[in-house]
Amino acid sequence: MDFESREVVMSVRRQKLYSKEICACSIFGAMSRAGERFTGERVIRAMASMHHRGNGLGGGFAAYGIYPEFREYYAFHLMFTGDARAQREAKRAAEEFLLRNFDVVHDEEIPHSDDVHVRDPPLLWRYFLSPSKHGEDIDLPDDEYVVRKVIHVNSAIDNAYIFSSGKNMGCFKGVGYPEEIGRYFMLDRLYRGYLWTAHGRFPTNSQAWWGGAHPFGLLDTTVVHNGEISSYGTNRWYLEMLGYKCTLHTDTEVLAYAVDLLMRRQDLPMEIVAKILAPPTWETIDRMDVRKRELLTALRRIYAPLLMNGPFAVIVAQSGRMIGLTDRIRLRPLTVATRGDMFYISSEEASVRLISPSLDSVWSPRGGEPVVCEIDGMFEGRLEHEIAGAA
Amino acid sequence: MRSLVLPEFTISRSEECDRCRACEHQCPFGAHTYDVSKDKMISDSYRCAGCQRCAVFCPKGAIEIRPAPSFYRPNASWSRERIEDIKRQAESGGVLLTGCGSDKPFRIYWDHMLLNASQVTNPSIDPLREPMELRTFLGSKPDRLSLRSDTDTATDPFLMVETPVLFSAMSYGAISYNAFQALAIAASRSGTFFNTGEGGMPSEMKSQFKKHAIVQVASGRFGIDAEYLNCAAAVEIKIGQGAKPGIGGHLPGEKVSQHVAATRMIPEGTDAISPAPHHDIYSIEDLEMLISAIKEVTNYEKPVIVKVAAVHNISAIASGIVRAGADILAIDGVRGGTGAAPKVIRDNVGIPIELAISSVDRRLRDEGIRERCSIIAGGGIRCSADVVKAIALGADAVYIGTAALIAMGCTLCQRCHTGRCSWGICTQDPGLMRRLNVDDASRRLVNLLSAWSHEIKEMLGGMGINAIESLRGNRDQLRGIGLHEWELDVLGIKGAGE
Numbered sequence: 075m076d077f078e079s080r081e082v083v084m085s086v087r088r089q090k091l092y093s094k095e096i097c098a099c100s101i102f103g104a105m106s107r108a109g110e111r112f113t114g115e116r117v118i119r120a121m122a123s124m125h126h127r128g129n130g131l132g133g134g135f136a137a138y139g140i141y142p143e144f145r146e147y148y149a150f151h152l153m154f155t156g157d158a159r160a161q162r163e164a165k166r167a168a169e170e171f172l173l174r175n176f177d178v179v180h181d182e183e184i185p186h187s188d189d190v191h192v193r194d195p196p197l198l199w200r201y202f203l204s205p206s207k208h209g210e211d212i213d214l215p216d217d218e219y220v221v222r223k224v225i226h227v228n229s230a231i232d233n234a235y236i237f238s239s240g241k242n243m244g245c246f247k248g249v250g251y252p253e254e255i256g257r258y259f260m261l262d263r264l265y266r267g268y269l270w271t272a273h274g275r276f277p278t279n280s281q282a283w284w285g286g287a288h289p290f291g292l293l294d295t296t297v298v299h300n301g302e303i304s305s306y307g308t309n310r311w312y313l314e315m316l317g318y319k320c321t322l323h324t325d326t327e328v329l330a331y332a333v334d335l336l337m338r339r340q341d342l343p344m345e346i347v348a349k350i351l352a353p354p355t356w357e358t359i360d361r362m363d364v365r366k367r368e369l370l371t372a373l374r375r376i377y378a379p380l381l382m383n384g385p386f387a388v389i390v391a392q393s394g395r396m397i398g399l400t401d402r403i404r405l406r407p408l409t410v411a412t413r414g415d416m417f418y419i420s421s422e423e424a425s426v427r428l429i430s431p432s433l434d435s436v437w438s439p440r441g442g443e444p445v446v447c448e449i450d451g452m453f454e455g456r457l458e459h460e461i462a463g464a465a
Numbered sequence: 466m467r468s469l470v471l472p473e474f475t476i477s478r479s480e481e482c483d484r485c486r487a488c489e490h491q492c493p494f495g496a497h498t499y500d501v502s503k504d505k506m507i508s509d510s511y512r513c514a515g516c517q518r519c520a521v522f523c524p525k526g527a528i529e530i531r532p533a534p535s536f537y538r539p540n541a542s543w544s545r546e547r548i549e550d551i552k553r554q555a556e557s558g559g560v561l562l563t564g565c566g567s568d569k570p571f572r573i574y575w576d577h578m579l580l581n582a583s584q585v586t587n588p589s590i591d592p593l594r595e596p597m598e599l600r601t602f603l604g605s606k607p608d609r610l611s612l613r614s615d616t617d618t619a620t621d622p623f624l625m626v627e628t629p630v631l632f633s634a635m636s637y638g639a640i641s642y643n644a645f646q647a648l649a650i651a652a653s654r655s656g657t658f659f660n661t662g663e664g665g666m667p668s669e670m671k672s673q674f675k676k677h678a679i680v681q682v683a684s685g686r687f688g689i690d691a692e693y694l695n696c697a698a699a700v701e702i703k704i705g706q707g708a709k710p711g712i713g714g715h716l717p718g719e720k721v722s723q724h725v726a727a728t729r730m731i732p733e734g735t736d737a738i739s740p741a742p743h744h745d746i747y748s749i750e751d752l753e754m755l756i757s758a759i760k761e762v763t764n765y766e767k768p769v770i771v772k773v774a775a776v777h778n779i780s781a782i783a784s785g786i787v788r789a790g791a792d793i794l795a796i797d798g799v800r801g802g803t804g805a806a807p808k809v810i811r812d813n814v815g816i817p818i819e820l821a822i823s824s825v826d827r828r829l830r831d832e833g834i835r836e837r838c839s840i841i842a843g844g845g846i847r848c849s850a851d852v853v854k855a856i857a858l859g860a861d862a863v864y865i866g867t868a869a870l871i872a873m874g875c876t877l878c879q880r881c882h883t884g885r886c887s888w889g890i891c892t893q894d895p896g897l898m899r900r901l902n903v904d905d906a907s908r909r910l911v912n913l914l915s916a917w918s919h920e921i922k923e924m925l926g927g928m929g930i931n932a933i934e935s936l937r938g939n940r941d942q943l944r945g946i947g948l949h950e951w952e953l954d955v956l957g958i959k960g961a962g963e
Contacts, residue, residue, distance in 0.1 A: 085950055088959055172713075301585040304929040307939030315830045316608075340609045355596040375602040375623065376610050379836075382636065383935035385587050403595060405588055427698075 100127035114261030132275030132287035134247025137267035151238035164233035177202035241296025247287035273298035301386030312379035348444035404441030476508035488519035518887035564881025576821035592922035627656030633864030636662025639804035651910030685739035687729035707801025707844035710774030714739035768792035775821035780828035801844030805882035826859025849920035
C-alpha cells in the first residue's frame with residue numbers, strides 16, 4: 075500500500091470553503107506629491123530594513139506612473155503557473171480570451187534579472203490593451219468591463235492570473251523577500267514612478283504561491299496589508315453576493331474588492347469608505363451631533379458586512395493617491411511621515427529614516443482615521459473634470 | 466374510565482415533613498392532600514406533573530420528585546412513551562396534546578459545532594477593557610448609501626437591538642398577564658423587543674411598551690385594528706410555528722377571561738380558534754398583499770416580519786417571502802416551544818433551525834437578496850453559544866421563548882396546555898397567576914440577557930472580533946464535530962481539523 079500518498083480527503087464542496095491565509099507583514103509607501111517620478115531603489119532599501127517582518131514567502135511592489143508611453147491603455151500583468159506545459163497552455167487560453175475581448179497594442183515578457191535567485195518563478199507577461207466590447211457588454215463602462223474580464227480570467231482559466239490591471243501603473247510580486255523581488259524585477263533600474271507601495275510577507279502557512287503575494291488590486295487600486303481579517307467570512311459572502319469572486323486564498327483580497335466596490339462602483343469618497351471599513355465605536359457615534367450620528371449609523375447599518383474586523387494596517391494606492399488606514403482599535407502599526415514633497419507611510423519609522431534621515435513631520439494616525447495623500451492639484455483637476463462632465 | 470397509565474413520577478417525603486401543607490397549597494394538580502384523621506400528608510403520584518413546584522417551596526426541603534422507577538417490560542420498539550400514548554388515546558379517543566418544545570433526541574447541531582479563537586496571529590480582545598459591540602439592525606438594507614439625497618438614510622424602517630436576542634411570540638392568553646408584562650418590561654430595559662403573539666396587546670400597556678413591542682398578525686386576527694398595528698416597533702405576520710407547522714391554534718374558552726377577551730376582541734369564555742392557514746393567504750402573492758396592506762396602515766414606518774416554521778423547502782419559501790416584501794424573516798425550528806400542540810405534530814414535523822438558517826442564508830446570498838431582509842432564528846436556542854453559532858451560520862439575531870420562560874421559573878413540565886401552570890406563567894387562573902411576581906420575573910429576564918450578552922462578548926473577543934455584525938455568516942469561525950459529510954455541506958462548515 076502506498077502510505078505516502080494518503081491524505082485527508084475533503085469533499086469538493088467543502089474544499090471550496092477554504093480557510094483564509096493568515097499572515098503578518100511589513101508595508102511601506104512613498105509618494106511625491108509634486109508628481110516627480112523616482113526609481114524603486116530607495117523603496118527596496120526601506121523594505122530591506124524591515125527584512126525580519128517577513129519570512130521570505132512573499133514580497134511585492136506597486137508602482138504608479140511607470141508606463142507613460144502606454145498611459146491610455148490598461149496594463150495587464152499576468153502570471154502563468156505550473157510546469158512548462160501548464161504555463162504554455164495557460165498562456166494560450168488567456169491570450170485567446172484577451173484577444174477576443176481586447177485590442178492588444180503591445181505585449182512582452184516582464185523583464186527580470188537572472189542574477190537574482192528566486193524560487194519557482196512563473197512565466198510573467200504583460201499586455202497593453204484597450205477594451206473591444208461586443209454583444210451585451212457594449213454598454214458597460216470601460217472599468218466595469220475590465221473588472222469583469224479580470225474576474226473571469228482569475229476564476230475560470232486554470233494557472234493564469236491577472237495580478238495587475240490598471241493604467242500607467244503595475245504590480246510586481248512573487249515568492250521571496252521584498253528586496254529580492256525588487257531586484258528580480260529590476261525595479262531600481264527599469265521603472266520610475268511617483269508613487270510606490272511595497273509589502274514583505276510572513277504567512278503562517280507555507281503555501282509559496284506567487285499570486286499570493288501582495289499587492290492585490292483591481293484596475294489601478296492596489297492594497298498592501300498587514301493583518302488578519304477576522305471578519306473575512308462575513309466580508310467575503312457580501313462581496314461574492316455582489317459579483318466578486320474570492321479566488322486568491324488571502325483575506326487581503328476582500329479589502330481590495332471592498333475598496334473597488336465602494337470607491338469605483340458606488341463612488342463614495344475615501345473619508346466615507348474609511349468609516350465603513352473601520353467605523354468609530356457606537357459609544358463615539360452616540361455622542362456625535364445629530365447629522366453626523368445619523369450618517370454614521372446609516373453607514374454601519376447598511377455596510378455592516380464590510381466592516382473589517384481584526385487587526386490590520388493597510389496602504390491603498392490609486393492613480394494620484396495614497397491612503398493609510400488601521401483597524402478601529404489600531405492593533406497593527408502604521409507611521410506617517412513627510413519631507414518636502416515626499417509623503418511616507420510605513421510599518422516602522424526606522425525604514426523611513428533610513429532613506430530620509432530628516433523628516434518634516436512624523437506621526438501615528440489614530441485607529442480608523444485614514445491618512446490621505448494626493449498629488450498637488452488633483453482636487454482641482456477632478457473638479458474641472460466634473461464640471462466639464464456636467465456641462 | 467380508569468386510567469391504566471403508570472405514574473411518571475414518584476413523590477417521596479422525608480421525616481423532616483412537619484405537615485405544614487405548603488405542598489398541598491402549591492400543587493395545582495392535586496398531587497398532595499392532607500389526611501386530618503391521620504395527621505398525614507398523602508401523595509397521589511398519578512397527578513404529579515413533575516413541575517418541582519412543591520419541592521422548591523417545601524420549607525423543610527422534605528420533598529423529592531423523581532422519575533418513577535416502575536417500568537413496562539423493556540422493548541426497543543415499544544418504549545414506555547409509545548405504550549402510554551396508546552393507552553391514553555384508548556382512554557380518550559382524541560389527539561394527544563402537549564406543551565413546550567419537542568423533547569425528542571433529534572441531533573442538536575449546536576452541540577456539534579465548535580467556535581474558533583485567536584492564537585498568536587491576531588490578538589484576542591478583552592471585552593472588559595475594549596469596546597465590544599452587540600448592537601445590530603434588523604430590516605431591509607439598501608445596496609448602497611446615496612450621499613446626494615437626505616431622505617435615503619430615513620427610508621427603510623428597521624429595528625435596532627442592543628443585543629441580538631429578542632423574545633419570541635408568546636401571547637397574552639397563552640401566558641399570564643404577569644408573564645406577558647415581565648417580558649415587556651425586560652425587553653424595554655434591555656434594548657430589545659418582546660412579541661405579543663396573536664393575543665393582542667392589553668390597551669393599558671400600549672403607550673408604555675410600544676417602542677419595544679412586535680405585534681403579531683396571525684391567522685385568527687385577534688385584537689387587530691389600526692391602533693394595535695401602530696402601537697409597535699414592528700409587525701409580524703405569523704404563518705407558522707416550529708412546534709406545530711401547518712397547524713392552527715386553539716385557546717380554550719376556560720382561558721378566555723374578561724381581560725383576555727377584551728384584548729383579543731372576542732366574547733368572554735369562547736374558544737379562540739386560529740385557523741391552520743390565513744384564509745386570505747393561499748399563495749405567495751396573497752402574502753405580498755397582506756404585507757403591503759400592513760405597510761400602508763403603518764405608514765411604511767415599521768418593518769414587517771414574516772414568521773414561518775422551518776420545513777423541508779424552507780430556502781425556497783424564504784426567497785419568496787423576501788421577494789414578497791418582508792423586511793425580516795423569522796424562522797422557527799423543530800424544537801420551538803408552544804403553549805399547546807398536538808404531540809404527533811410537535812415531534813414529527815419540521816427541521817432543525819441550524820440547518821434551516823444555513824440553507825436560507827446561502828439561498829438568499831446566491832440570489833443576491835440577502836440584505837433585502839434580516840433573519841431572526843428561533844426554536845431551540847438554549848444558551849449564549851447557540852446565539853453565537855446561529856449568527857455565524859447566517860442569522861442576524863435570535864428569538865428566545867423557552868429560555869425566557871425558564872428564566873421566569875418554568876421547569877418544562879409540558880403541562881402548559883392544561884392551563885394549570887404551577888409557576889404562574891402559562892395560566893389564566895388568578896390564584897396561580899399571582900405566583901409570578903412581575904418585578905422579580907422581569908429582573909430574572911434582564912439578568913439572563915445581560916449574562917448572555919457578557920458571554921457573547923467573551924466569545925467574540927476570543928475570536929478577535931469586536932462587533933457582532935462581523936460574525937454574521939462568518940462560517941470560518943465554526944467547525945463541525947461528529948457530523949456526516951452531508952451535514953457539514955448543508956451547514957457550509959468544515960470539520961474540526963480540516
